Each structure stands twice: as C-alpha cells, then as structure tokens.
Amino acid sequence: MKKYLLYNHLANNGNCLAKAEELKAAIGDCELKDVVGLDMHGFIASLAEDDEIHLCGGDGTVNHFANDVADIDLKQNVYLYEGGTGNDFMNDVKDKVENGRLLLNPYLKNLPKVFVNGIEKRFINGIGYGLDGMCCQVADDQIAKGKKKINYTNIAVKLLLIDYKPKKATVTVDGVTKIHEYVWILPTMKGRYYGGGMMIAPDQDRLDPSGKVTVVVFKNKGRLKVLMNFSKVFTGEHVKLTDMIEIVTGNEVTVEYDEPTALQIDGETVRNVKKYTVTTKA
Numbered sequence: 704m705k706k707y708l709l710y711n712h713l714a715n716n717g718n719c720l721a722k723a724e725e726l727k728a729a730i731g732d733c734e735l736k737d738v739v740g741l742d743m744h745g746f747i748a749s750l751a752e753d754d755e756i757h758l759c760g761g762d763g764t765v766n767h768f769a770n771d772v773a774d775i776d777l778k779q780n781v782y783l784y785e786g787g788t789g790n791d792f793m794n795d796v797k798d799k800v801e802n803g804r805l806l807l808n809p810y811l812k813n814l815p816k817v818f819v820n821g822i823e824k825r826f827i828n829g830i831g832y833g834l835d836g837m838c839c840q841v842a843d844d845q846i847a848k849g850k851k852k853i854n855y856t857n858i859a860v861k862l863l864l865i866d867y868k869p870k871k872a873t874v875t876v877d878g879v880t881k882i883h884e885y886v887w888i889l890p891t892m893k894g895r896y897y898g899g900g901m902m903i904a905p906d907q908d909r910l911d912p913s914g915k916v917t918v919v920v921f922k923n924k925g926r927l928k929v930l931m932n933f934s935k936v937f938t939g940e941h942v943k944l945t946d947m948i949e950i951v952t953g954n955e956v957t958v959e960y961d962e963p964t965a966l967q968i969d970g971e972t973v974r975n976v977k978k979y980t981v982t983t984k985a
Contacts, residue, residue, distance in 0.1 A: 709736050738764065744775065761789045765969075791899065832891075835967060875958075891956050904917040955982055
C-alpha cells in the first residue's frame with residue numbers, strides 16, 4: 704500500500720503546501736503531489752486498490768477533485784484534511800471528522816450538476832445567485848488589482864446598502880413555477896453551509912437518499928430590513944422570517960432573473976448569468 708498526499712498550491716492564499724508538509728509528517732511515508740495540472744485519470748489508473756489518497760485543501764479543491772473523479776469508479780479510500788480559506792464543506796460534516804480527517808468517498812457520490820452559461824459542473828456545497836455571487840465577483844476584481852486581504856463582510860454590507868439592486872426571479876422546482884419580486888439571493892444547496900459559514904439551508908441533508916437539493920429565496924422590498932436581518936443566515940435563524948424567506952426542496956431546479964448578475968459555484972464566480980439549472984439526476 705502506498706499513500707499519496709494531494710494538495711492545491713493555490714489554496715489557503717497560496718499557503719497550502721506548508722499545510723501539506725505538516726500533514727505529511729503526521730501521515731507518515733507518503734508522496735506529495737500538486738493537483739494543479741495533475742492528470743487525475745492517469746494518476747488514479749496507476750494506483751493499486753489498497754493505496755490511499757489524502758487530500759488537503761478547501762471547498763474549491765474538493766469541488767475540483769469531485770469533478771475530476773466524477774466518471775471514475777474510485778476504489779481507493781480518499782481522506783480530506785482542512786486546508787483552504789473556505790471550508791464550508793468540512794464545517795457541514797464536522798461530526799464525521801476523526802483525528803482531523805474525513806473519509807470523503809461517500810460525499811463524492813450522487814452530486815448535483817449545474818448548467819449555466821455553457822458550463823456543466825457538479826457542486827459540493829451550493830450555487831449562490833445574486834448578492835452572494837456579486838460578492839465573489841467584487842472580491843475577484845480586488846484580487847486582480849493586487850489586493851491581498853479581502854473582507855467579504857464589508858463587500859456584502861456595501862452591496863446591501865448601496866450597490867446591489869434586487870431582482871425579479873422565476874423559479875421552477877420539479878415542474879412547479881413561481882415568480883418572486885425583490886430577490887436578494889437565491890441559492891440552490893447540496894449542503895447546509897456556503898459563503899464562509901452561512902447556514903443558509905439548515906435542514907438540508909447532503910446524504911439524503913432522494914438526492915434533493917434546497918432552494919432558498921431571500922426577498923424583501925426594504926433594503927434596510929434586509930440589512931438588519933442578513934446576519935441571521937449565519938445561524939440559520941433566517942428561516943423564521945417567513946415574510947422574507949421561502950424554502951423549496953426538489954430534484955430539478957431552474958432559476959431565471961430578469962437581468963444578468965453574478966453567480967458562484969462553490970466559490971467560483973460565473974459572471975453575467977440570467978439563468979441556471981440544477982439536476983440531481985445522473
């Protein structure tokens with residue numbers, strides 16, 4: 704049996720290699736491999752069934768790994784260690800983490816797909832559409848200009864106060880369509896958490912045998928009221944705001960806005976989106 708420690712040198716603001724070196728000392732004899740540029744199909748084909756894969760990274764790393772192995776009959780055990788700046792996935796399954804690691808294999812199965820702007824991708828946490836997607840777009844722009852420390856809370860507050868215009872949304876879940884006015888965010892969730900700790904879908908079960916996802920509509924005409932209540936998404940208390948929140952579960956979801964805005968898939972920004980579709984079917 705051989706052990707391989709995969710890491711993403713871009714994760715954790717470029718500090719994932721240092722974390723991987725620490726893990727290597729704890730894991731024991733293992734070979735380090737950077738997942739960036741790695742031929743995952745060829746790598747896994749070269750492994751024996753009793754070899755182990757140890758993965759170090761955050762949500763983005765898990766997302767890319769899940770997509771890379773989506774059509775592979777994975778025989779090896781894969782263990783995940785927290786090593787990114789966004790760790791919503793590990794936060795969601797923390798009760799299953801033992802000695803700092805999680806057996807990842809059960810969570811790589813039956814992942815939903817999103818179709819948006821010609822992109823087809825599986826996701827592990829959720830799709831953020833609206834203000835949350837715009838936060839990621841603004842952050843990307845700041846990073847591109849050389850800014851090192853990004854304050855997502857400050858970005859969100861500014862968008863809520865001034866810059867973001869709520870949208871009109873048409874939402875279809877399992878064939879039932881409803882139109883919503885003054886929508887701020889409209890995520891579709893596989894897990895409970897996204898956006899760096901927001902418990903947006905507290906009742907979502909990522910291992911539900913039905914594979915259902917949760918659609919959350921956060922809407923209200925009053926900008927100040929939204930700002931005053933937005934912090935509740937970090938504790939899941941927002942679900943009690945029945946005049947602002949609508950929650951639907953299903954296996955087929957289509958969301959369309961009246962004008963383009965940004966969307967994020969497990970933290971990766973897609974710009975100028977009018978419509979996305981999610982399916983839980985293979």
